[in-house]
Amino acid sequence: MPFTSLGLTEPLVRAVAARGYEAPTPIQVEAIPAILRGGDVWASAQTGSGKTAAFILPILQRLVETERPRGRFVRTLILVPTRELAAQIGESIRRYARYLTAPPKTLIVYGGVSINPQLIALGGGADILVATPGRLLDLLDHRALSLSELSTLVLDEADRLFEQGFSNELRRVLTLLPKKRQNLLFSATFPRQVQALATNLLHEPTRIDIASEPETKPDILQRVIEVDIPRRTQLLRHLIEENRWTGVLVFVATKYSTEHVADKLRAAGLHAAALHGDLSQGARTQALANFKAGTLQVLVATDLAARGLDIAGLPVVVNYDLPRSTDDYLHRIGRTGRAGEFGVAVSFVSAATHAHFRLIEKRHQLDLPREQVSGFEPVDLEPPDRPTGGIKGKRMSKKDKLRAAAKRDGES
Numbered sequence: 007m008p009f010t011s012l013g014l015t016e017p018l019v020r021a022v023a024a025r026g027y028e029a030p031t032p033i034q035v036e037a038i039p040a041i042l043r044g045g046d047v048w049a050s051a052q053t054g055s056g057k058t059a060a061f062i063l064p065i066l067q068r069l070v071e072t073e074r075p076r077g078r079f080v081r082t083l084i085l086v087p088t089r090e091l092a093a094q095i096g097e098s099i100r101r102y103a104r105y106l107t108a109p110p111k112t113l114i115v116y117g118g119v120s121i122n123p124q125l126i127a128l129g130g131g132a133d134i135l136v137a138t139p140g141r142l143l144d145l146l147d148h149r150a151l152s153l154s155e156l157s158t159l160v161l162d163e164a165d166r167l168f169e170q171g172f173s174n175e176l177r178r179v180l181t182l183l184p185k186k187r188q189n190l191l192f193s194a195t196f197p198r199q200v201q202a203l204a205t206n207l208l209h210e211p212t213r214i215d216i217a218s219e220p221e222t223k224p225d226i227l228q229r230v231i232e233v234d235i236p237r238r239t240q241l242l243r244h245l246i247e248e249n250r251w252t253g254v255l256v257f258v259a260t261k262y263s264t265e266h267v268a269d270k271l272r273a274a275g276l277h278a279a280a281l282h283g284d285l286s287q288g289a290r291t292q293a294l295a296n297f298k299a300g301t302l303q304v305l306v307a308t309d310l311a312a313r314g315l316d317i318a319g320l321p322v323v324v325n326y327d328l329p330r331s332t333d334d335y336l337h338r339i340g341r342t343g344r345a346g347e348f349g350v351a352v353s354f355v356s357a358a359t360h361a362h363f364r365l366i367e368k369r370h371q372l373d374l375p376r377e378q379v380s381g382f383e384p385v386d387l388e389p390p391d392r393p394t395g396g397i398k399g400k401r402m403s404k405k406d407k408l409r410a411a412a413k414r415d416g417e418s
């Protein structure tokens with residue numbers, strides 16, 4: 007089936023053709039006509055199914071057909087769990103809108119950056135606002151926008167919105183919306199909270215269920231963040247607060263570091279505890295029980311203590327120190343993304359550990375993008391002259407020394 011038969015206008019069809027898409031994906035075939043008709047949609051679809059275009063294309067078309075009211079009104083609100091997803095959707099909108107004669111005014115807002123430019127940009131309203139819930143509420147508190155004329159609400163990756171602890175924010179936003187509106191709900195999984203939301207939110211929705219391939223691999227988003235060694239604790243704090251991570255397992259290299267990092271986090275007001283082999287069994291059991299129950303937000307552990315940990319629904323693992331052995335990398339990140347749930351694994355790399363991380367990637371055939379977080383950009387670019395020790399692959403192993411000696415012998 008060609009894109010032209012879905013009811014999309016020529017500039018939008020041209021934009022998808024320019025992207026090189028030959029035919030719509032199954033979710034696009036079902037969602038685009040349903041959204042164009044103005045009804046509610048409830049779609050279960052994974053990232054990678056083409057779901058972004060499935061809602062952006064018909065939204066663009068409907069916006070072009072009607073005029074924006076004057077004032078600080080937002081016409082389409084797309085709520086997403088993370089700033090990365092917000093940025094990604096913003097990029098998709100830009101691409102798909104490129105041939106429209108009057109592209110809708112689109113704004114992307116999320117926390118962790120100054121609110122002032124967002125306040126200014128929202129003057130005069132917006133056709134599309136892509137937002138994370140926390141920042142949206144901040145903006146509403148500043149009276150920067152009004153949702154009273156909203157025509158379409160999109161909740162993208164709704165399951166992750168709940169995982170990130172946004173249920174209160176969501177509830178508040180929903181009370182601010184007009185009764186008559188179109189609701190589009192996208193989610194990879196349908197845990198209880200999402201089902202309850204769908205029942206409350208949606209009115210006679212078109213149900214789209216794109217059968218995904220059975221999940222053989224766990225769904226873990228692997229992120230690599232470049233940061234200088236002395237700034238890791240601050241960055242960790244920043245990430246926890248910004249992403250509202252509710253359960254974070256942090257791996258460090260030594261028992262001392264578990265205590266040190268946990269102390270620092272506690273001093274910053276977070277509920278954190280250390281877990282390592284020298285603690286009494288009672289203390290370990292207690293820390294784990296608290297972590298599993300959710301009363302403890304951050305558990306800072308060594309590999310030894312973490313072996314075999316099975317924490318249902320653990321959302322985030324952080325490699326504060328990289329694992330010495332490349333195999334332990336998979337072992338560590340596998341603590342999250344269990345039982346088909348989504349997980350995030352963040353690894354900090356510094357000048358001294360870049361080479362080691364490349365080794366880990368090579369071993370597992372990974373090629374992960376490096377990220378930097380605003381305010382935490384590394385300034386240490388060169389690896390230190392002296393080996394820091396403790397990093398496998400940096401120092402020559404006995405075998406490598408023998409090999410090198412044999413090579414020298416052979417060459418001489």
Ligand code: AMP
Pocket residue numbers: 026027028029030031034052053054055056057058059
């Ligand atoms: P999404 O599921 O929205 O994250 O999209 C996953 C990827 O599929 C993105 O890189 C899109 O550019 C791409 N994509 C979306 N629609 C199509 C299509 N009809 N044909 C080929 N690729 C597509």
